[in-house]
Amino acid sequence: xxxxxxxxxxxxxxxxxxxxxxxxxxxxxxxxxxVSWYQQPPGTAPKLMIYExxxxxxxxxxxxxxxxxxxxxxxxxxxxxxxxxxDYYCSSYTTSDTYVFGTGTRVTVL
Amino acid sequence: QVQLQxxxxxxxxxxxxxxxxxxxxxxxxxxxxxxxxxRQPPGKGLEWIGQIHQSGNIDYNPSLRSRVTxxxxxSNKQFSLxxxxxxxxxxxxxxxxxxxxxxxxxxxVWGQGTxxxxxx
Numbered sequence: 408x409x410x411x412x413x414x415x416x417x418x419x420x421x422x423x424x425x426x427x428x429x430x431x432x433x434x435x436x437x438x439x440x441x442v443s444w445y446q447q448p449p450g451t452a453p454k455l456m457i458y459e460x461x462x463x464x465x466x467x468x469x470x471x472x473x474x475x476x477x478x479x480x481x482x483x484x485x486x487x488x489x490x491x492x493x494d495y496y497c498s499s500y501t502t503s504d505t506y507v508f509g510t511g512t513r514v515t516v517l
Numbered sequence: 518q519v520q521l522q523x524x525x526x527x528x529x530x531x532x533x534x535x536x537x538x539x540x541x542x543x544x545x546x547x548x549x550x551x552x553x554x555x556r557q558p559p560g561k562g563l564e565w566i567g568q569i570h571q572s573g574n575i576d577y578n579p580s581l582r583s584r585v586t587x588x589x590x591x592s593n594k595q596f597s598l599x600x601x602x603x604x605x606x607x608x609x610x611x612x613x614x615x616x617x618x619x620x621x622x623x624x625x626v627w628g629q630g631t632x633x634x635x636x637x
Contacts, residue, residue: 447563452612452630459621464625505565505578505579
């Protein structure tokens with residue numbers, strides 16, 4: 408299985424919105440709504456931000472939202488804040504009962 | 518509040534078998550959860566290694582399947598990873614993580630990670 412494709416970096420000013428794409432195949436992202444997103448500040452463990460494409464765990468701000476179209480999922484951060492600066496990874500459960508992660512995207516707050 | 522704590526040798530020589538353990542505290546290991554291992558080489562992205570259920574069901578990353586063995590010890594509330602024939606490419610931070618029905622197909626609790634360096 409190949410890693411899901413994400414842009415290496417995105418950036419935005421405080422208050423702006425940024426969107427991260429995550430492209431896979433019909434065997435992973437496109438198969439079901441089994442996509443999740445993780446935030447990882449430097450030197451820390453990943454934190455679950457979105458599960459099942461668009462659901463937020465308790466405690467995650469509603470500035471974070473997810474969507475999916477075909478084989479591409481997206482994470483949008485609205486009202487960007489300095490604390491959002493981190494690496495973000497998508498993940499998908501596959502038709503082979505395995506997980507695959509994305510290549511990761513560095514979000515920079517200008 | 519469930520917490521996970523990894524432990525491991527830190528430094529291992531090439532060709533040996535790496536053994537890691539993850540202890541579950543603050544909750545049950547024998548529930549409808551899946552227990553995962555994920556690794557991250559220095560400066561690189563996340564790689565899923567495998568998952569194990571308390572029932573004994575296991576799924577492995579196809580690229581690592583020939584070298585990976587996962588097990589669960591419910592009495593001691595821990596699960597383990599063994600990775601054989603390690604090379605420098607296995608140098609990484611290894612995380613354990615929980616998959617739960619509360620957040621389907623998302624891993625909601627992670628350990629802090631344990632660093633493993635493969636070097637002679």
